[in-house]
Amino acid sequence: MSTFSAIGEEREIDRDEYTPGVEPQPTWCPGCGDFSVLKALKQALPEVGRTPEETLLCTGIGCSGKLNSYLDTYGFHTIHGRSLPVARAAKLANPDLEVIAAGGDGDGYGIGGNHFVHTARENHDMTYIVFNNEIFGLTKGQTSPTSPKGHKSKTQPSGSAKEPIKPLSMSLNAGASYVARTAAVNPNQAKEIITEAIEHDGFAHVDFLTQCPTWNKDARQYVPYIDVNESDDYEFDKTDRVEAAEMMRETEESLYEGEVLTGRFYVDEERPSYGAEKQAIGEMPDEPLAERYWDDDYEWERSHDMFLDKHA
Amino acid sequence: MTDDELIWRISGGSGDGIASTSQNFAKALMRSGLNVFTHRHYPSRIRGGHTYTEVRASADPVESRGDGYNFLLALGDSFARNPQEEAVYGNEEIKPLSENLDELREGGVIVYDEGLLDASEIPNFDERVEENDWHVFPLDLRGLARDQGREVMRNTAGVGATCALTGMDLDHVQDLMRDAMPEKILEPNLEILQIAYDQVREEYDVDAPDVSVPTGEHDETQLLMSGSDAISYGAIDEGCRFIAGYPMTPWTEVFTIMTQNLPKLGGISEQVEDEIAAAALAVGASHAGVKAMSGSSGGGFALMSEPLGLAEMTETPVVLVEAMRAGPSTGMPTKPEQSDLEHVLYTSQGDSQRVVLAPGTVEEAYEQSRLAFRLAYEYQIPSILLYDQKLGGEMKNVPKSHFDREPNPTLGKTLSEDALADEPHSADGKFHRFQHDVEDGVSPRSIPGQKGGRFLATGNEHDPTGHIAESPDNRVAQIDRRTQKLEAIRDDLDEEDTGSYAGPEDAEYGILTFGSQQGTVEEAVGRLNDAGISVKSYGVSDMLPFPTEQVEAFVASVDEVLVVEMTASGQFRGLVQKNLGRYGEKLSSLLKYNGNPFEPAEIVDGFEAAVVEGDGDASGHQTTFVPAAGD
Numbered sequence: 013m014s015t016f017s018a019i020g021e022e023r024e025i026d027r028d029e030y031t032p033g034v035e036p037q038p039t040w041c042p043g044c045g046d047f048s049v050l051k052a053l054k055q056a057l058p059e060v061g062r063t064p065e066e067t068l069l070c071t072g073i074g075c076s077g078k079l080n081s082y083l084d085t086y087g088f089h090t091i092h093g094r095s096l097p098v099a100r101a102a103k104l105a106n107p108d109l110e111v112i113a114a115g116g117d118g119d120g121y122g123i124g125g126n127h128f129v130h131t132a133r134e135n136h137d138m139t140y141i142v143f144n145n146e147i148f149g150l151t152k153g154q155t156s157p158t159s160p161k162g163h164k165s166k167t168q169p170s171g172s173a174k175e176p177i178k179p180l181s182m183s184l185n186a187g188a189s190y191v192a193r194t195a196a197v198n199p200n201q202a203k204e205i206i207t208e209a210i211e212h213d214g215f216a217h218v219d220f221l222t223q224c225p226t227w228n229k230d231a232r233q234y235v236p237y238i239d240v241n242e243s244d245d246y247e248f249d250k251t252d253r254v255e256a257a258e259m260m261r262e263t264e265e266s267l268y269e270g271e272v273l274t275g276r277f278y279v280d281e282e283r284p285s286y287g288a289e290k291q292a293i294g295e296m297p298d299e300p301l302a303e304r305y306w307d308d309d310y311e312w313e314r315s316h317d318m319f320l321d322k323h324a
Numbered sequence: 325m326t327d328d329e330l331i332w333r334i335s336g337g338s339g340d341g342i343a344s345t346s347q348n349f350a351k352a353l354m355r356s357g358l359n360v361f362t363h364r365h366y367p368s369r370i371r372g373g374h375t376y377t378e379v380r381a382s383a384d385p386v387e388s389r390g391d392g393y394n395f396l397l398a399l400g401d402s403f404a405r406n407p408q409e410e411a412v413y414g415n416e417e418i419k420p421l422s423e424n425l426d427e428l429r430e431g432g433v434i435v436y437d438e439g440l441l442d443a444s445e446i447p448n449f450d451e452r453v454e455e456n457d458w459h460v461f462p463l464d465l466r467g468l469a470r471d472q473g474r475e476v477m478r479n480t481a482g483v484g485a486t487c488a489l490t491g492m493d494l495d496h497v498q499d500l501m502r503d504a505m506p507e508k509i510l511e512p513n514l515e516i517l518q519i520a521y522d523q524v525r526e527e528y529d530v531d532a533p534d535v536s537v538p539t540g541e542h543d544e545t546q547l548l549m550s551g552s553d554a555i556s557y558g559a560i561d562e563g564c565r566f567i568a569g570y571p572m573t574p575w576t577e578v579f580t581i582m583t584q585n586l587p588k589l590g591g592i593s594e595q596v597e598d599e600i601a602a603a604a605l606a607v608g609a610s611h612a613g614v615k616a617m618s619g620s621s622g623g624g625f626a627l628m629s630e631p632l633g634l635a636e637m638t639e640t641p642v643v644l645v646e647a648m649r650a651g652p653s654t655g656m657p658t659k660p661e662q663s664d665l666e667h668v669l670y671t672s673q674g675d676s677q678r679v680v681l682a683p684g685t686v687e688e689a690y691e692q693s694r695l696a697f698r699l700a701y702e703y704q705i706p707s708i709l710l711y712d713q714k715l716g717g718e719m720k721n722v723p724k725s726h727f728d729r730e731p732n733p734t735l736g737k738t739l740s741e742d743a744l745a746d747e748p749h750s751a752d753g754k755f756h757r758f759q760h761d762v763e764d765g766v767s768p769r770s771i772p773g774q775k776g777g778r779f780l781a782t783g784n785e786h787d788p789t790g791h792i793a794e795s796p797d798n799r800v801a802q803i804d805r806r807t808q809k810l811e812a813i814r815d816d817l818d819e820e821d822t823g824s825y826a827g828p829e830d831a832e833y834g835i836l837t838f839g840s841q842q843g844t845v846e847e848a849v850g851r852l853n854d855a856g857i858s859v860k861s862y863g864v865s866d867m868l869p870f871p872t873e874q875v876e877a878f879v880a881s882v883d884e885v886l887v888v889e890m891t892a893s894g895q896f897r898g899l900v901q902k903n904l905g906r907y908g909e910k911l912s913s914l915l916k917y918n919g920n921p922f923e924p925a926e927i928v929d930g931f932e933a934a935v936v937e938g939d940g941d942a943s944g945h946q947t948t949f950v951p952a953a954g955d
Contacts, residue, residue: 101608
């Protein structure tokens with residue numbers, strides 16, 4: 013029996029396999045957009061052919077972090093903002109795993125903003141879903157990095173004086189090779205985009221607009237959205253950085269004022285993933301490092317044989 | 325210790341090749357059969373400024389820097405004075421000569437580069453030379469090297485002069501140069517070495533050298549190795565193949581050595597955006613089934629507090645190394661201190677569980693690096709290897725046989741897929757990653773990608789399957805089990821017996837210390853016993869779990885105990901008292917926190933002042949060592 017025989021297993025996968033058997037109902041509020049992310053993942057993973065046991069889902073803290081409790085894969089519910097460094101190391105240690113990271117807008121763009129930029133820069137082969145509801149939900153309604161300017165909350169009583177983060181432009185500029193935005197109110201598009209993101213060989217960033225019916229009733233994410241890939245009004249080449257950047261600028265401005273634009277904004281199929289780059293320069297083994305610890309025939313090198321002569 | 329020793333100090337500006345020259349010279353001395361020990365002192369700047377390295381060589385084993393030194397090679401700071409333009413753009417150009425004189429022993433030798441240094445700039449130089457019976461050799465090392473085409477090779481000229489004045493054969497230096505230098509620069513260096521050697525022997529009467537190189541002989545192959553080397557090789561031999569880090573002095577040394585070697589071994593090194601990420605990467609890699617480490621120095625380790633707690637709660641094995649330097653905050657980046665002890669013991673919130681080991685010597689650095697990995701993976705707990713800038717940077721000779729041990733790549737209690745398929749791991753269709761009832765508290769784990777081992781790791785309190793749970797019974801069961809592991813580790817460490825004892829067992833007095841001061845304390849203990857004072861020492865290397873029984877037995881067996889450490893607040897003494905709960909009246913402290921490690925004589929003097937000459941009632945008083953002027 014192979015050590016990691018769940019990896020690459022080809023079989024019919026039932027969506028219910030991802031549902032924990034004895035878990036209580038999700039603690040998300042009725043009408044929460046997070047249910048849509050859960051549903052999209054449950055649809056996408058079997059479609060891509062990834063089993064629960066070859067999937068590692070890493071989350072941060074907050075309502076989004078609870079995803080781990082409701083999607084029954086191998087999981088690592090980490091700490092606030094830190095899902096990405098944990099996820100990318102797991103991917104380097106065992107590139108055969110399907111690694112998915114998830115977080116919220118405070119978690120991913122605020123406290124974890126530095127990791128977000130650097131993970132995109134390195135273009136790790138993983139999917140990063142950010143539940144963007146423009147509010148801190150679990151701590152009961154504080155202004156978040158994506159809350160619009162002027163947003164009033166208990167912690168910004170006079171209305172926020174800050175411009176919101178532009179997450180799509182951020183990840184494009186940092187180096188992500190797949191950047192998309194979808195919304196909880198459109199489950200079909202969400203499923204398609206999540207499926208594509210998982211299949212993409214590189215860092216796939218999905219900004220997932222998830223309404224918060226309890227703390228952010230005013231968010232414009234409730235209004236009908238437009239899919240830029242399907243509307244004749246928004247013709248652009250999503251493989252062209254310049255056109256993609258311009259399109260992102262437009263959607264990130266209109267999110268708070270005009271129309272809510274979603275879709276695939278940038279797709280680069282050419283750029284190699286970080287793991288491939290590292291292998292190419294000889295800084296990463298061709299076989300998964302994690303496999304080596306289970307290979308009884310492998311001869312472990314010793315410093316005594318390899319390095320000590322230079323000290324003599 | 326013997327009087328027959330050479331302590332050679334080479335001084336110059338950072339970036340002038342002081343470190344590499346001293347390392348090569350130390351290796352040549354080692355190859356000639358001597359025991360060597362090096363001590364580094366350098367400023368936090370890239371080029372220029374006052375830096376020196378001491379190489380102590382003796383036929384007897386050496387485990388410490390000495391008291392002062394007896395041979396100064398002052399090369400000049402080429403970055404303070406621009407040699408091409410003769411322009412002075414620093415105010416430190418004379419420091420390589422002036423800054424070192426306070427510690428030069430009576431009868432010592434001074435060789436200085438008169439091409440770069442002007443002794444007349446030093447106040448009362450001639451008087452001091454006469455007073456101390458120093459032997460001064462002004463040599464135009466710079467001019468000599470320039471004549472051979474490469475001014476930077478004045479270091480080599482200085483080594484040639486050293487050999488001529490100490491009666492050392494050039495053979496070993498020449499052999500070493502052939503091994504260490506690329507073809508292109510080898511020939512001119514060999515020439516400069518010979519010319520400087522001949523010139524000194526012709527110009528000066530060197531038949532009866534005032535300071536000589538002793539002779540010695542080793543039975544077996546010796547290696548010149550630093551604490552940072554030893555930590556790295558220990559990790560590699562224990563199967564570590566993943567490291568993530570962010571540069572910070574002095575931890576960078578381990579990070580660099582690992583990074584240079586891991587790819588050759590099919591391993592992975594990642595330089596990442598910050599220390600939070602670095603430690604989180606190590607946790608992620610370990611979760612995925614690889615032996616992983618990270619590390620930093622004080623300020624960077626502060627950032628690792630979060631992932632450290634995550635590793636504890638998720639019981640993910642990981643090794644973090646902490647290379648202490650003087651703090652708080654940025655402190656003194658290149659100067660040693662031991663004042664991060666409480667930081668690593670207590671950082672991170674909650675009732676947390678970890679292992680903290682503090683090696684005392686280069687040999688122990690290798691052993692305890694291996695031990696840190698073994699404990700982390702066997703007990704699924706983070707281990708911290710705590711050392712300091714002194715131990716990381718000092719080099720000494722160690723027999724090659726010390727490293728001739730089998731590798732240990734085992735992952736501890738990690739289940740195969742066959743085992744995962746068996747009961748009771750698959751009870752109620754779920755893998756119970758965090759079972760309550762397991763002997764020694766260690767619940768077997770699975771690795772993502774394995775069939776039948778699916779579980780959730782979370783920093784929240786969780787039930788046996790890993791899911792978030794806050795019931796009182798579960799909370800108590802989980803925290804009790806995690807704590808239980810520490811008891812098992814304490815028993816394990818008792819077997820290992822990692823402390824270091826010196827001096828007669830039935831001694832009247834005792835000295836307790838930890839970490840890098842151990843060798844210096846042991847040398848001081850030897851001298852005190854030679855002087856008729858009955859004293860023994862115990863270098864404690866397990867900080868957590870603490871070897872309470874052993875330390876209690878040691879303290880109980882003597883009348884008084886001096887606790888020696890490089891902190892201002894007596895952190896180690898506090899740890900001893902916390903664990904012993906009594907005997908506090910027997911302890912007094914000798915503290916040093918001026919950026920330099922102890923010299924043996926300071927411990928001898930401090931011991932005599934605090935314990936022997938004390939009024940017989942040293943009850944709880946704290947003797948703070950007041951550093952000498954200019955130290």
